[in-house]
Amino acid sequence: MVARLIADKPRLLLPSGETTKTVGSYAKVLDFLAANHVDRRGVLWVIGGGVTGDTGGFAAATYLRGIAYVQVPTTLLAMVDSSVGGKTGINLTAGKNLAGAIYHPRAVLVCGDFLRTLPPREFAAGLAEVIKYGLLGDLALFQQLEAVTLTAAHAELFNVIRRCCEIKAAVVAADENETAVEGGRALLNLGHTFGHAIENVAGYGAYLHGEAVAVGLAGAARLSHKLGQLSAADVERVERVLTRHALPVKLHTALPMGALMQAMQHDKKNRDGRLRFVLLQRLGEAATRSGIEAAMVQEVWRELGAGG
Amino acid sequence: MVARLIADKPRLLLPSGETTKTVGSYAKVLDFLAANHVDRRGVLWVIGGGVTGDTGGFAAATYLRGIAYVQVPTTLLAMVDSSVGGKTGINLTAGKNLAGAIYHPRAVLVCGDFLRTLPPREFAAGLAEVIKYGLLGDLALFQQLEAVTLTAAHAELFNVIRRCCEIKAAVVAADENETAVEGGRALLNLGHTFGHAIENVAGYGAYLHGEAVAVGLAGAARLSHKLGQLSAADVERVERVLTRHALPVKLHTALPMGALMQAMQHDKKNRDGRLRFVLLQRLGEAATRSGIEAAMVQEVWRELGAGG
Numbered sequence: 376m377v378a379r380l381i382a383d384k385p386r387l388l389l390p391s392g393e394t395t396k397t398v399g400s401y402a403k404v405l406d407f408l409a410a411n412h413v414d415r416r417g418v419l420w421v422i423g424g425g426v427t428g429d430t431g432g433f434a435a436a437t438y439l440r441g442i443a444y445v446q447v448p449t450t451l452l453a454m455v456d457s458s459v460g461g462k463t464g465i466n467l468t469a470g471k472n473l474a475g476a477i478y479h480p481r482a483v484l485v486c487g488d489f490l491r492t493l494p495p496r497e498f499a500a501g502l503a504e505v506i507k508y509g510l511l512g513d514l515a516l517f518q519q520l521e522a523v524t525l526t527a528a529h530a531e532l533f534n535v536i537r538r539c540c541e542i543k544a545a546v547v548a549a550d551e552n553e554t555a556v557e558g559g560r561a562l563l564n565l566g567h568t569f570g571h572a573i574e575n576v577a578g579y580g581a582y583l584h585g586e587a588v589a590v591g592l593a594g595a596a597r598l599s600h601k602l603g604q605l606s607a608a609d610v611e612r613v614e615r616v617l618t619r620h621a622l623p624v625k626l627h628t629a630l631p632m633g634a635l636m637q638a639m640q641h642d643k644k645n646r647d648g649r650l651r652f653v654l655l656q657r658l659g660e661a662a663t664r665s666g667i668e669a670a671m672v673q674e675v676w677r678e679l680g681a682g683g
Numbered sequence: 684m685v686a687r688l689i690a691d692k693p694r695l696l697l698p699s700g701e702t703t704k705t706v707g708s709y710a711k712v713l714d715f716l717a718a719n720h721v722d723r724r725g726v727l728w729v730i731g732g733g734v735t736g737d738t739g740g741f742a743a744a745t746y747l748r749g750i751a752y753v754q755v756p757t758t759l760l761a762m763v764d765s766s767v768g769g770k771t772g773i774n775l776t777a778g779k780n781l782a783g784a785i786y787h788p789r790a791v792l793v794c795g796d797f798l799r800t801l802p803p804r805e806f807a808a809g810l811a812e813v814i815k816y817g818l819l820g821d822l823a824l825f826q827q828l829e830a831v832t833l834t835a836a837h838a839e840l841f842n843v844i845r846r847c848c849e850i851k852a853a854v855v856a857a858d859e860n861e862t863a864v865e866g867g868r869a870l871l872n873l874g875h876t877f878g879h880a881i882e883n884v885a886g887y888g889a890y891l892h893g894e895a896v897a898v899g900l901a902g903a904a905r906l907s908h909k910l911g912q913l914s915a916a917d918v919e920r921v922e923r924v925l926t927r928h929a930l931p932v933k934l935h936t937a938l939p940m941g942a943l944m945q946a947m948q949h950d951k952k953n954r955d956g957r958l959r960f961v962l963l964q965r966l967g968e969a970a971t972r973s974g975i976e977a978a979m980v981q982e983v984w985r986e987l988g989a990g991g
Binding site for chain 1: 709710713717741742745746747748749770772775777782783784785948
């Protein structure tokens with residue numbers, strides 16, 4: 376259907392992967408729109424994974440100060456996560472998603488056919504966000520993921536995607552501009568403070584976003600345990616679910632501790648320079664917590680395989 | 684006062700002039716903010732003319748998806764025009780202001796001292812927008828400008844600046860997102876359809892923005908006359924006021940007709956590819972008008988000194 380809709384339209388191809396999510400690619404999309412004389416009534420169809428969606432969505436948000444766009448996510452990650460909620464943006468050298476806009480697409484079209492062509496590693500990376508939704512807000516979903524291994528062909532997959540979108544939409548609707556002091560939209564970043572640091576230090580592309588988030592979820596579970604909020608057995612359950620779905624729970628190779636800690640300090644979720652995390656209260660419930668001691672975070676990094 | 688407020692703060696200097704208003708400068712400001720670990724509670728002080736204000740304001744609008752900023756306009760043009768209304772943005776190769784955001788500053792500080800250091804040519808360029816406000820919405824202001832030559836030292840200057848800001852604020856408040864089908868915020872573009880085309884074809888920097896707008900105001904008056912809305916005597920009054928304030932009413936050198944017409948087609952104020960102009964109903968009152976014949980516009984361009 377999508378193919379028919381766009382058949383005769385001018386198109387711009389962006390290379391896949393996080394290294395595309397730059398101010399340079401953003402400028403390319405803007406120039407593409409201008410070169411095709413798109414006016415304020417134009418509609419940009421953004422077909423691709425999260426990188427394409429974020430970059431294209433940001434271009435739509437700012438071209439002529441905002442034109443309509445439609446998200447057609449082609450990866451599991453984009454279907455359950457980045458296409459819903461209106462966050463668009465690009466990375467800067469200093470960190471991920473440091474520039475962008477909150478700008479909702481006119482529609483999000485989820486078409487399962489795309490998942491059949493998705494490489495297994497990409498599919499698994501998407502499942503990291505699915506597991507995240509179970510952990511932060513739906514114990515039943517988490518238990519479902521403990522019981523079955525989701526694949527692109529699994530009969531339950533579409534329902535799981537829908538459930539993830541529902542959870543995200545509910546969280547976003549309650550706190551669209553991320554102004555809640557506690558909880559709110561920040562909860563969606565469970566595992567992401569660790570994850571962003573990993574991506575930043577390892578260099579974009581060394582880990583898929585979902586893989587970094589998977590290690591980050593293990594890190595968040597471990598940190599929650601150290602703070603007395605989660606049992607050791609529950610940390611193991613988190614790691615087992617991740618492993619079951621072909622996701623890493625430790626760093627592939629040791630990354631330097633100093634750089635990881637510094638990357639966390641730069642993370643935009645921090646307020647006034649203090650470390651702030653989304654942690655598990657229990658399986659199926661997350662909460663933000665500030666003022667975490669650096670020494671405890673370093674312990675977690677060491678357990679995850681950081682060196683130095 | 685401004686100097687004291689920013690004395691110990693990190694700062695980034697951008698070269699002056701329209702050629703700075705690029706995606707590259709925008710990226711520089713973003714990188715500057717990130718390098719200084721500015722978090723969501725940070726405030727960007729944007730001190731400079733319209734180019735700095737638009738570029739800096741767009742960076743503030745999108746860094747961490749929006750931080751607070753303060754406009755300190757240092758040119759007459761920025762004081763009466765670009766600092767009020769929340770339009771921020773950058774130019775693309777294909778045209779001016781093609782990317783940006785509507786994002787209001789926390790405050791606009793107008794400090795007359797800056798005008799004493801402003802080169803006369805820049806001051807005159809600012810007066811083009813002042814004359815525009817008189818033409819589009821305040822006959823008394825226009826008549827005042829016919830009676831006196833405004834200078835940086837003139838006792839009435841501050842009141843004139845305030846009056847221009849009031850007119851702009853009223854127009855913007857009634858149509859913030861430029862969604863009005865007729866009139867509304869588009870009225871502020873009186874003279875700008877011609878002006879943008881001149882800047883685009885002559886190359887940014889050949890004309891100051893205000894100089895291009897001055898020629899554009901003469902063009903809009905001539906087009907209004909051709910459509911029977913304005914007398915030949917009134918066209919002369921418009922040109923006399925511009926000339927009195929050291930502003931051009933014709934092109935310095937002939938620019939190619941084809942390129943000027945094409946640049947107009949790309950102007951984002953057009954809908955569905957038809958030519959749309961802001962024209963004078965009479966001195967002191969403007970209105971939008973669509974479906975203008977290309978031949979008539981070409982006649983005006985010829986009178987303004989276009990060749991080819």
